[in-house]
Amino acid sequence: xxxxxxxxxxxxxxxxxxxxxxxxxxxxxxxxxxxxxxxxxxxxxxxxxxxxxxxxxxxxxxxxxxxxxxxxxxxxxxxxxxxxxxxxxxxxxxxxxxxxxxxxxxxxxxxxxxxxxxxxxxxxxxxxxxxxxxxxxxxxxxxxxxxxxxxxxxxxxxxxxxxxxxxxxxxxxxxxxxxxxxxxxxxxxxxxxxxxxxxxxxxxxxxxxxxxxxxxxxxxxxxxxxxxxxxxxxxxxxxxxxxxxxxxxxxxxxxxxxxxxxxxxxxxxxxxxxxxxxxxxxxxxxxxxxxxxxxxxxxxxxxxxxxxxxxxxxxxxxxxxxxxxxxxxxxxxxxxxxxxxxxxxxxxxxxxxxxxxxxxxxxxxxxxxxxxxxxxxxxxxxxxxxxxxxxxxxxxxxxxxx
Amino acid sequence: xxxxxxxxxxxxxxxxxxxxxxxxxxxxxxxxxxxxxxxxxxxxxxxxxxxxxxxxxxxxxxxxxxxxxxxxxxxxxxxxxxxxxxxxxxxxxxxxxxxxxxxxxxxxxxxxxxxxxxxxxxxxxxxxxxxxxxxxxxxxxxxxxxxxxxxxxxxxxxxxxxxxxxxxxxxxxxxxxxxxxxxxxxxxxxxxxxxxxxxxxxxxxxxxxxxxxxxxxxxxxxxxxxxxxxxxxxxxxxxxxxxxxxxxxxxxxxxxxxxxxxxxxxxxxxxxxxxxxxxxxxxxxxxxxxxxxxxxxxxxxxxxxxxxxxxxxxxxxxxxxxxxxxxxxxxxxxxxxxxxxx
Numbered sequence: 124x125x126x127x128x129x130x131x132x133x134x135x136x137x138x139x140x141x142x143x144x145x146x147x148x149x150x151x152x153x154x155x156x157x158x159x160x161x162x163x164x165x166x167x168x169x170x171x172x173x174x175x176x177x178x179x180x181x182x183x184x185x186x187x188x189x190x191x192x193x194x195x196x197x198x199x200x201x202x203x204x205x206x207x208x209x210x211x212x213x214x215x216x217x218x219x220x221x222x223x224x225x226x227x228x229x230x231x232x233x234x235x236x237x238x239x240x241x242x243x244x245x246x247x248x249x250x251x252x253x254x255x256x257x258x259x260x261x262x263x264x265x266x267x268x269x270x271x272x273x274x275x276x277x278x279x280x281x282x283x284x285x286x287x288x289x290x291x292x293x294x295x296x297x298x299x300x301x302x303x304x305x306x307x308x309x310x311x312x313x314x315x316x317x318x319x320x321x322x323x324x325x326x327x328x329x330x331x332x333x334x335x336x337x338x339x340x341x342x343x344x345x346x347x348x349x350x351x352x353x354x355x356x357x358x359x360x361x362x363x364x365x366x367x368x369x370x371x372x373x374x375x376x377x378x379x380x381x382x383x384x385x386x387x388x389x390x391x392x393x394x395x396x397x398x399x400x401x402x403x404x405x406x407x408x409x410x411x412x413x414x415x416x417x418x419x420x421x422x423x424x425x426x427x428x429x430x431x432x433x434x435x436x437x438x439x440x441x442x443x444x445x446x447x448x449x450x451x452x453x454x455x456x457x458x459x460x461x462x463x464x465x466x467x468x469x470x471x472x473x474x475x476x477x478x479x480x481x482x483x484x485x486x487x488x489x490x491x492x493x494x495x496x497x498x499x500x501x502x503x504x505x506x507x508x509x510x511x512x513x514x515x516x517x518x519x520x521x522x523x524x525x
Numbered sequence: 526x527x528x529x530x531x532x533x534x535x536x537x538x539x540x541x542x543x544x545x546x547x548x549x550x551x552x553x554x555x556x557x558x559x560x561x562x563x564x565x566x567x568x569x570x571x572x573x574x575x576x577x578x579x580x581x582x583x584x585x586x587x588x589x590x591x592x593x594x595x596x597x598x599x600x601x602x603x604x605x606x607x608x609x610x611x612x613x614x615x616x617x618x619x620x621x622x623x624x625x626x627x628x629x630x631x632x633x634x635x636x637x638x639x640x641x642x643x644x645x646x647x648x649x650x651x652x653x654x655x656x657x658x659x660x661x662x663x664x665x666x667x668x669x670x671x672x673x674x675x676x677x678x679x680x681x682x683x684x685x686x687x688x689x690x691x692x693x694x695x696x697x698x699x700x701x702x703x704x705x706x707x708x709x710x711x712x713x714x715x716x717x718x719x720x721x722x723x724x725x726x727x728x729x730x731x732x733x734x735x736x737x738x739x740x741x742x743x744x745x746x747x748x749x750x751x752x753x754x755x756x757x758x759x760x761x762x763x764x765x766x767x768x769x770x771x772x773x774x775x776x777x778x779x780x781x782x783x784x785x786x787x788x789x790x791x792x793x794x795x796x797x798x799x800x801x802x803x804x805x806x807x808x809x810x811x812x813x814x815x816x817x818x819x820x821x822x823x824x825x826x827x828x829x830x831x832x833x834x835x836x837x838x839x840x841x842x843x844x845x846x847x848x849x850x851x852x853x854x855x856x857x858x859x860x861x862x863x864x865x866x867x
Contacts, residue, residue, distance in 0.1 A: 124528055124534075124823065124827060125526065125527050126824070127526065195526065416821070417821045418817065420528075420821065421816055421817060421820040424528040427527050427528040427529060428528070437812070440809075441812070441813050441816055444813060445813060445817065512806065515805065515806045515809035515810070516806075516809075518808075518812055518813070519805035519806070519808050522781075522785055522808065523785055523788060523799045523805060523808060524789070525788075525789065525797055525799040525800045525805075
């Protein structure tokens, strides 16, 4: 047992750091470090930058144009990029649909779809949830009927993250209504420009347009855009569950936000002293730091176990639950740190360029303007990617077995 | 970065776990707890025979020369069996303390006897007012002739009654909170003027407050240079804290196992109660707490060897926090799962 990374791993970390110093655009970094909104162009630019270095598909093997990193290298990459203030990678292309296409798609699909995911030329979104199918995803109703060499798709998807930017959507659709729920689902790749698709924004509590509803009305999808076999889509969707282990806990991002919390708490004043010297507030910071420390070691244990090719247990669920709880707790402390100045809410203040009216005294520090909105936004963490309650079901099923 | 146990560490754990599973059932624990002595000499001899009392003793003194990771792999089994014998006090903390003074012939000989199970020692350091501030020492050692006279009060010394030898810290100079001026003395438990007020602790172990009134000890009983013992004491306490975390993880694991077995067998409303989501989520929470505490116990053991004291100490206190409270909540969850449906 040893804590230190190997020399090669350390050297790899240095390589990633050097790359970030050189290639991470300052205006993107400043947005991430200060919690300002990122544009589509920011994400695409960063994806293209990674691609030019050969790192477009972080988790991809070499044969599909990825860097062929092992899980420890992926972990180091994710940690360093998060700490440096790089955008969190939009997962729908690189981490979700791409592995499915690699594992279950045919050669033509792999050649058609993988390169533009890596280069950032095509943006993907996810078509899983429906108004009536959330945690019980297999009850989904969006219907696809084969007519000649096309499926005709009708139905509604929801909570499509950044679907307004998407060129493509991967969808779970029902192709057999008679079969058992899980056995009648297929996995389709659908061009968002297809006639019959309508995207409507859902405005969130923080005013952001981050998620959408997507309607499908007689949308024609070529049969060659089905991944794998008809009615086997559930298997492919499940393949992704527990697949992503290296960044599910979000250690790097949490460390970055914890550092930001400490900076803000050192600036804010209470009784004429820095807030961070207040024993109660300091104890809150200490507790979340301890929790994060424990989670980091747990994450490293999982990686170490994977190297020893141990059978996967409930680790992914543990990492997801604790990672999201810690991120939410930090966002709460960030909001509390600024006191009453968490209350003023100006939608335009979420953008990096916004400046308060120069003719008047600023309403609180600039860093305070985004914190309550971020706190609200971060409530999604314990809901998406399988709610934390579903994760607990998974854990207890594995250890209690009932 | 690697969190695998070596074959040797794994074997050590398996050996002790097997021994305690066979020999130290819960009924045995109850019998030992109810006995006047509060610990079992036959079990102690059994542990000596397995070699685990020699774990932290240097090889030159007849020990195995192992460290915190091997200690961790044994402590988990001790926790699982709720071992009442003074393993942590003597074979870990007192041994680690004495190891710092191995150039002292008497200390070296004591270590050899401890490795064989022939002697037991306990560190008597904290005092009623110290509240875990390790430099807070009011017990005084005054020069008297060729030796010292000790006066003071040591609080909740674990297994003081089982020990033949107490390692007692006392101030030879300086103020109560000074880091310098703390000396350490090797004192027989039956020394004149040394009185124990012994009692069981809430978890069934034995402890005592130690009162020193004009206890005369020879100069040769002082370990190391005068006034310079605090660093060794703190290092030993840190090693003990890491071991305590590992023990707590063993307890938590046993609680999770017992709870899982119970909710699988207990029937209410015509089904095993483990089918109820309210209980499933509590069990998931227990497992999450357990794995987080396990991670921190590894970190504490790994950092034990760190020479940089502030860096070493910081994480020790943190795993204690993260294993302490989850153990409480695991225990209370266990109560809920068992009792609410009984």
